[in-house]
Amino acid sequence: MRWWSRLGLRGRLTLIAVAGLAIGLTLGGALLVFALQATLSRALDNSARDSGREVAALVRAGKLPDPIPAGERVATIQVVDRSDRIVATSAGADRLVPVLHADEIGAARGGQRFDVPGDRAGLATPLRVVAVPAGDETVLVAVSRSELTQSVGLVRNVLLVAFPALVAVLGLVAWRAVGWTLRPVEALRRGAEEIANAGSPASRLPVPATGDEVARLATTLNGMLSRLTASQQRQRAFVADAAHELRSPVASIRTQLEVAQRLGDRADWPDVAGDLLVDTERLSRLTEDLLLLARSADSDEAAARMARRAERVDLAALVTDVADRYETARVPVTALLDVPAEVHGDPAALARVVGNLFDNAVRHAETEVVASVSVQGDEAVVVVTDDGPGIPPADRDRVFDRFTRLDDGRARDEGGSGLGLAIVAELVAAHHGAVTLTAAHHRDRNVGGTGGPGLRAEVRLPLLPETP
Incomplete structure (x- = not known):
C-alpha cells in the first residue's frame, strides 16, 4: 500500500469517489442488462404462448389446418401426440423430428421453457421453445431469440463504451470538486506555515465564512x-x-x-x-x-500532586501552629478560633498559604495581626487581618500576579519579592478554593489597632463532610 500513502489527500479522496462511482455504475449496468434480458425473455415467452393457445384452440375444435399458419415472430410450430409423434407443423417445419427431445417434451408439458440451438429447426439463430397443452396433443411453439440477443448485446456494448467515459468525466469533476473543498484547508496550511516561519503564534489562521x-x-x-x-x-x-x-x-x-x-x-x-x-x-x-x-504552572498537575499528598486537615489547629511561629514578630499575631474546620488538602501547602498571608500582614501591619477560622455553610473560612496601609481597590486583583509589588513594599529588608500572594492564589486554586482581599474595617472586633485602613485577606476552602 505504499502507492496509497504516497497519494495526497486530494488524490485519495478522488480515487475513493471514482472507485465508488465505478462500482456503482458497474452494478447498475449489470442490473440493467439483467432486467432488460428478463423483460425481453418474458415478452418473447408471452408471444410464443399466445400463438400456442391459438393453435391449441384449433386442435380442440378439430379445425387444425395443415400447414399450421404462423405469425411473423414464430419460427416453427409443431403439434405432437402422446407418443411424441408429429401430427401437424407450420410451413417449412420438420415433420419427422420434434424441435425438443423426448425428455424435454415431458418437461415442457410441465411448464418448463427451453432455449435450443437453431439447427434443430434448420435455422441459424437460437430458439425459445414453449409448450401449450391441447387435449391429448401438445403444441410446440419455437420463436427466434435473435432480436432479444441483439437488443441485449447493443445495450451491453453501449454501456461498455459509455461507462468508462462517464467514469473519467466524473473523476475529473470529483478531482475539481475535492480541490475546491480542500481550498480552505490549504489556506490553513499556508497560514500555519507563515506562523511557523515567523516563529511566533501571535498571528491567526484564516477562518472561512462557510461555518462548516x-x-x-x-x-x-x-x-x-x-x-x-x-x-x-x-x-x-x-x-x-x-x-x-x-x-x-x-x-x-x-x-x-x-x-x-x-x-x-x-x-x-x-x-x-x-x-x-x-x-x-x-x-x-x-x-x-x-x-x-x-511546579504549580500546570494547575491540573499541581492539583493532582496535592491530591496524592492530601489528608484530613483541621484549619484551626493549622492556623494555631503557624501563628506560634510569629511569637517574636515585630507585631503580635493573634488567632481567634471559633470552631474546628476540617478540610481535605495538603498540610504543607495550606501551611504555606497561611504563612504567606501572615508574612504579608506582619510586613505591613502597624500594631497587630489577627487571624480567625470559622465555618460558613459548606466552606471553611480563614481570615487574616492587619491594620496597615491596606491596598487600593484597583490593585487588589493585581497583587495576585507574579512579581507584583506596590510602592510601599519595595524596600530590600522589609519588602517581599512579589510572589507571596501569587503563591497563595496558586495553592488555594489547587485546593478548589478562592482568596479575596477587602478593606479591614479595623474598628471591629478583629483588629484593635489604630493604624491605617488595613487589609482583610479571606480564604474559602470546601469543608470536609462530617463522617460517622
Whole structure:
C-alpha cells in the first residue's frame, strides 16, 4: 500500500469517489442488462404462448389446418401426440423430428421453457421453445431469440463504451470538486506555515465564512494559538521578572564582598556577614518561591500532586501552629478560633498559604495581626487581618500576579519579592478554593489597632463532610 500513502489527500479522496462511482455504475449496468434480458425473455415467452393457445384452440375444435399458419415472430410450430409423434407443423417445419427431445417434451408439458440451438429447426439463430397443452396433443411453439440477443448485446456494448467515459468525466469533476473543498484547508496550511516561519503564534489562521467543520477547526486552532501566545508572554514575563529579582540580591552580595575586599583588615566582617546573610536568605526564599510556582504552572498537575499528598486537615489547629511561629514578630499575631474546620488538602501547602498571608500582614501591619477560622455553610473560612496601609481597590486583583509589588513594599529588608500572594492564589486554586482581599474595617472586633485602613485577606476552602 505504499502507492496509497504516497497519494495526497486530494488524490485519495478522488480515487475513493471514482472507485465508488465505478462500482456503482458497474452494478447498475449489470442490473440493467439483467432486467432488460428478463423483460425481453418474458415478452418473447408471452408471444410464443399466445400463438400456442391459438393453435391449441384449433386442435380442440378439430379445425387444425395443415400447414399450421404462423405469425411473423414464430419460427416453427409443431403439434405432437402422446407418443411424441408429429401430427401437424407450420410451413417449412420438420415433420419427422420434434424441435425438443423426448425428455424435454415431458418437461415442457410441465411448464418448463427451453432455449435450443437453431439447427434443430434448420435455422441459424437460437430458439425459445414453449409448450401449450391441447387435449391429448401438445403444441410446440419455437420463436427466434435473435432480436432479444441483439437488443441485449447493443445495450451491453453501449454501456461498455459509455461507462468508462462517464467514469473519467466524473473523476475529473470529483478531482475539481475535492480541490475546491480542500481550498480552505490549504489556506490553513499556508497560514500555519507563515506562523511557523515567523516563529511566533501571535498571528491567526484564516477562518472561512462557510461555518462548516473546517471553519470550526480554524476557530479551535486560533483559540489554541491565543492560549499559546498568552502562555508564551507569561513565560517571558516570568523569566524576565525572575532574572531581575535574582539579579538584585546577587548584585548586592557581590558589591558588599568587593567593598569588604578593598577595605581588607579595616572591613567589619561580622557586619558584612550579617548583611550577606540577609541577602542570602532573601535569595533562598526567592528561589524556593520560584520553584514552587514552576511546579504549580500546570494547575491540573499541581492539583493532582496535592491530591496524592492530601489528608484530613483541621484549619484551626493549622492556623494555631503557624501563628506560634510569629511569637517574636515585630507585631503580635493573634488567632481567634471559633470552631474546628476540617478540610481535605495538603498540610504543607495550606501551611504555606497561611504563612504567606501572615508574612504579608506582619510586613505591613502597624500594631497587630489577627487571624480567625470559622465555618460558613459548606466552606471553611480563614481570615487574616492587619491594620496597615491596606491596598487600593484597583490593585487588589493585581497583587495576585507574579512579581507584583506596590510602592510601599519595595524596600530590600522589609519588602517581599512579589510572589507571596501569587503563591497563595496558586495553592488555594489547587485546593478548589478562592482568596479575596477587602478593606479591614479595623474598628471591629478583629483588629484593635489604630493604624491605617488595613487589609482583610479571606480564604474559602470546601469543608470536609462530617463522617460517622
